[in-house]
Amino acid sequence: MVGMAGSLSNTILLHRFKFLLPFSSLHTKLITLSSKHKLGKSQFQFIRTQLSANYSTTQFNSHKTQIPNMQNGDDLIILGIETSCDDTAAAVVRGNGEILSQVVSSQADLLVQYGGVAPKMAEEAHSRVINQVTQSALDKANLTAKDLSAVAVTIGPGLGLCLRVGVRKAREIAGSFQLPIIGVHHMEAHTLVARLTDRNLQFPFVALLISGGHNLLILARDLGHYIQLGTSIDDAIGEAYDKTAKWLGLDMRRSGGPAVEELAREGDPKSIRFKTPMLHHKDCNFSYAGLKTQVKLAIGSKDIDAEIPLSSASSHDRRSRADIAASFQRVAVLHLEERCERAIEWALKMEPSIKYFVVSGGVASNLYVRARLDQIAKNKGVQLVCPPPSLCTDNGVMVAWTGIEHFQMGRFDPPPPADEPEDTVHDIRPRWPLGEEYAEGRSEARSMRKARIHPSLTSLIQGSAQPLS
Ligand code: KG4
Numbered sequence: 050m051v052g053m054a055g056s057l058s059n060t061i062l063l064h065r066f067k068f069l070l071p072f073s074s075l076h077t078k079l080i081t082l083s084s085k086h087k088l089g090k091s092q093f094q095f096i097r098t099q100l101s102a103n104y105s106t107t108q109f110n111s112h113k114t115q116i117p118n119m120q121n122g123d124d125l126i127i128l129g130i131e132t133s134c135d136d137t138a139a140a141v142v143r144g145n146g147e148i149l150s151q152v153v154s155s156q157a158d159l160l161v162q163y164g165g166v167a168p169k170m171a172e173e174a175h176s177r178v179i180n181q182v183t184q185s186a187l188d189k190a191n192l193t194a195k196d197l198s199a200v201a202v203t204i205g206p207g208l209g210l211c212l213r214v215g216v217r218k219a220r221e222i223a224g225s226f227q228l229p230i231i232g233v234h235h236m237e238a239h240t241l242v243a244r245l246t247d248r249n250l251q252f253p254f255v256a257l258l259i260s261g262g263h264n265l266l267i268l269a270r271d272l273g274h275y276i277q278l279g280t281s282i283d284d285a286i287g288e289a290y291d292k293t294a295k296w297l298g299l300d301m302r303r304s305g306g307p308a309v310e311e312l313a314r315e316g317d318p319k320s321i322r323f324k325t326p327m328l329h330h331k332d333c334n335f336s337y338a339g340l341k342t343q344v345k346l347a348i349g350s351k352d353i354d355a356e357i358p359l360s361s362a363s364s365h366d367r368r369s370r371a372d373i374a375a376s377f378q379r380v381a382v383l384h385l386e387e388r389c390e391r392a393i394e395w396a397l398k399m400e401p402s403i404k405y406f407v408v409s410g411g412v413a414s415n416l417y418v419r420a421r422l423d424q425i426a427k428n429k430g431v432q433l434v435c436p437p438p439s440l441c442t443d444n445g446v447m448v449a450w451t452g453i454e455h456f457q458m459g460r461f462d463p464p465p466p467a468d469e470p471e472d473t474v475h476d477i478r479p480r481w482p483l484g485e486e487y488a489e490g491r492s493e494a495r496s497m498r499k500a501r502i503h504p505s506l507t508s509l510i511q512g513s514a515q516p517l518s
């Protein structure tokens with residue numbers, strides 16, 4: 050296809066597009082502009098190659114990182130920064146997967162106080178500790194920022210105010226030491242960390258990502274290429290665990306999930322017959338709002354006083370709370386099991402070579418969840434892969450590792466200017482899908498939701514490979 054720009058010489062085109070260089074997300078911006086200017090495929094490729102080459106020589110060679118060394122895992126050292134929700138985390142990871150340091154500062158006290166994440170409070174808490182957390186990650190790795198090859202930072206999805214704190218810090222470090230920067234998708238990071246802990250894990254695979262804000266089932270076809278098989282139409286499972294813990298008066302200092310898991314061990318999981326959500330919807334989407342309401346009603350009917358801490362409750366009261374926790378957990382996980390079974394079937398139809406089923410995100414640290422999903426994996430002839438609990442909950446390692454995977458594919462942004470003004474508007478993506486929806490799995494309930502803000506990570510990356518037809 051020869052577009053409007055077809056008559057312009059490549060030199061003129063290059064001159065026109067050169068202004069892209071100092072900005073982030075070179076590829077993304079180039080795609081948008083190339084369709085606006087109606088560039089032909091060969092013109093697009095020419096501009097992209099020239100700009101990348103220009104960047105490599107003018108920006109990279111003036112610093113210690115050389116593009117030819119990118120593939121060498123031992124030489125590559127990346128700092129990962131995560132502030133998308135209520136944990137401020139940083140880690141330093143080597144390209145060969147060696148974790149040099151990992152630091153997490155959680156906002157547990159705020160969670161107890163507000164019973165959930167309050168964005169403004171969370172932003173302030175991130176701002177208070179971000180310098181200390183990043184410095185401590187470098188100190189523990191026995192490194193200084195000068196030793197880094199690049200900085201990776203979560204740019205979405207998550208709370209805009211919180212994401213901004215991490216992005217500012219990452220750009221400050223990258224700007225001062227002229228390091229490339231990699232914008233990371235939080236849910237991709239939860240997925241890919243499984244490839245750090247299990248080096249046999251090859252694409253394609255199926256993944257269930259379960260956290261406080263997300264329930265996602267995906268087919269991971271390749272790095273940056275995901276098909277969304279299902280997602281939450283209202284609350285995520287972690288949110289249901291957190292509210293159940295709060296209403297049962299449990300200790301929220303480690304977040305609600307672990308407290309419910311622990312108490313559930315004492316209870317009878319069949320004592321209360323909660324309804325499994327969405328059984329009549331034969332898709333892979335999730336809903337936890339109804340189950341939350343059922344739990345609240347059950348707690349009301351048992352006269353449980355959440356003001357009385359569990360440690361002071363009578364044995365009868367404790368037993369009632371444990372029965373609710375166990376019954377909630379059984380049904381919350383039954384919902385996962387039913388959806389995962391279908392998702393693995395769908396994925397195997399598209400990619401019969403799939404061997405692995407990854408379960409990650411905060412809720413994946415739950416042992417009951419792991420045991421039940423292990424059974425589903427076995428029934429379907431695939432192997433369950435779960436990262437260790439400290440890498441399932443939000444952490445900087447997953448961000449650094451995702452940065453490494455993309456950096457090695459040549460996907461990164463140039464170093465920001467050293468003196469970037471305070472009021473610079475950054476590329477932050479609070480609502481950012483990971484992949485396109487699987488057409489057969491699209492549900493009415495889902496498609497009626499609000500419009501998304503950003504094109505999916507997959508469409509950006511795949512689009513950069515094939516910009517025009
Ligand atoms: O991935 P994550 O650390 O942060 C988000 O991205 O949301 O997940 C946090 C969620 C919280 O809702 C927390 O209650 C839940 O993970 N969680 C658990 C367990 N550990 C953390 N849920 C159930 N059982 C657990 N053991």
Ligand code: ZN
Pocket residue numbers: 235239260261410411442443
């Ligand atoms: Zn998370």
